Amino acid sequence: MFERFTRDARRVVQQAMNVEATALGSKTVEAEHLLLALSATIGVDRESLIRALDAETAASLDAVGVGLRPPPPSARATQPRMGASAKIALHRAMESALARGDNEIRAEHVALGVLAANVGTVPRALAIAGLDRAVLAARL
Amino acid sequence: MPITSTARTTPPTPRNDGGQVAAGQVAAGQVAAGQRQAKVGNVQQRSQLALTSRYASTNVDHVDAITPPDLVPDDALAAVVALRRLADRVEDDAVERALADGWTWLRIAEALGVTKQAVHKKHARRLKEQ
Numbered sequence: 001m002f003e004r005f006t007r008d009a010r011r012v013v014q015q016a017m018n019v020e021a022t023a024l025g026s027k028t029v030e031a032e033h034l035l036l037a038l039s040a041t042i043g044v045d046r047e048s049l050i051r052a053l054d055a056e057t058a059a060s061l062d063a064v065g066v067g068l069r070p071p072p073p074s075a076r077a078t079q080p081r082m083g084a085s086a087k088i089a090l091h092r093a094m095e096s097a098l099a100r101g102d103n104e105i106r107a108e109h110v111a112l113g114v115l116a117a118n119v120g121t122v123p124r125a126l127a128i129a130g131l132d133r134a135v136l137a138a139r140l
Numbered sequence: 141m142p143i144t145s146t147a148r149t150t151p152p153t154p155r156n157d158g159g160q161v162a163a164g165q166v167a168a169g170q171v172a173a174g175q176r177q178a179k180v181g182n183v184q185q186r187s188q189l190a191l192t193s194r195y196a197s198t199n200v201d202h203v204d205a206i207t208p209p210d211l212v213p214d215d216a217l218a219a220v221v222a223l224r225r226l227a228d229r230v231e232d233d234a235v236e237r238a239l240a241d242g243w244t245w246l247r248i249a250e251a252l253g254v255t256k257q258a259v260h261k262k263h264a265r266r267l268k269e270q
Contacts, residue, residue, distance in 0.1 A: 025229055027262075060222035063215045070229040078266045124218055 001090070004097075008107040012037045013090070021080040025073025028083030031122045034090075034114050041107045042115070042136050044129075052129035056121055059128065085120055089113040108140040115140075235263045 002010055012034065020033035032053055039046040058069065082090075093113030097105045115137045117123055126133055211219075231252070238248050245264070249256040 025232060026225075027228065056218070057222050057225065060215065060218040061226065063211055064219040064223070066219075066223065066226070068226060068230075070226045071233055073229065073232065119214060119217075121218070121221060124214070 004094075004103070005105045006107070009093075009105050009110050012041070012107050012110050016086065017080055017082075023073070025070075026083075027078065027080055029080045029086045030083040031085035031089045031114050031117060031120060032125065034086055034110060035122050035125075038107065038111045038114060041111045041140070043139060044131060044136070048129060049125070052125040052131075053121065055128045056125040060124075085117070085122075089117065092116045111140055112137055232263070232266075235259065236267065239267065 002013070005013070013029075015037035016033040017029045020036040021029045024033070026033065035042075036046055036049055036053075039049055061068070090110065090113060093105055093109040096112040096116070097103075097109045100109075102109065114122060115126075115133045123133060126136070235248055235252075238251070243251075245260050246256050249259040252259055
């Protein structure tokens with residue numbers, strides 16, 4: 001699947017897997033972990049993305065009357081596997097490379113793939129942070 | 141399950157009254173279910189009833205909370221995702237604490253209501269790598 005990914009794009013996927021998902025104690029790599037790994041590519045600092053994701057979790061739990069928040073992971077997580085939202089994002093990355101007539105999949109294609117989602121954690125978190133997905137995508 | 145079916149039939153408008161009725165019906169349903177399991181030892185049965193009714197009342201509260209029509213599908217689905225994430229993290233911590241207290245994998249699995257293989261596969265390697 002990753003044959004046509006450039007070194008940068010592979011680094012993004014690896015960071016999402018080995019740093020972002022692992023640090024959050026997640027058993028799967030999701031689109032939000034790709035987003036965090038892409039902070040430099042989309043030009044939004046990682047800390048504000050983390051705050052936005054935390055705010056999204058808080059808002060979603062509040063909506064059903066749950067005041068409890070996920071505790072920080074205490075033990076090392078296992079190697080996470082690819083989750084559904086990350087797979088969709090990577091599939092869209094390939095589509096956006098094709099649509100632009102590019103032969104290889106670069107980090108910006110992965111960013112376009114992540115930003116293309118209309119539903120899910122990523123668009124909700126970006127909306128909470130006041131970040132317009134279309135504006136972010138247009139810069140790529 | 142009586143919890144789900146009762147909660148679903150709870151009318152959304154008179155929320156407080158509906159919640160009370162639902163809680164009563166759920167408790168009654170659980171008692172009946174408890175009686176059907178009369179073969180189970182008395183102590184275990186009593187603690188099971190206590191646990192069930194407590195969770196049943198919590199559930200009804202939550203159903204009340206998610207009933208408002210202003211909770212659009214996007215928010216409702218996102219809540220499910222957030223709850224799963226929360227449950228996973230709570231499970232990680234709970235398993236770690238149980239192991240630290242000397243619980244066996246078999247006992248943890250039974251407490252979680254999953255097989256020993258499932259709990260081992262999910263947590264053993266993670267905790268060994270520490």
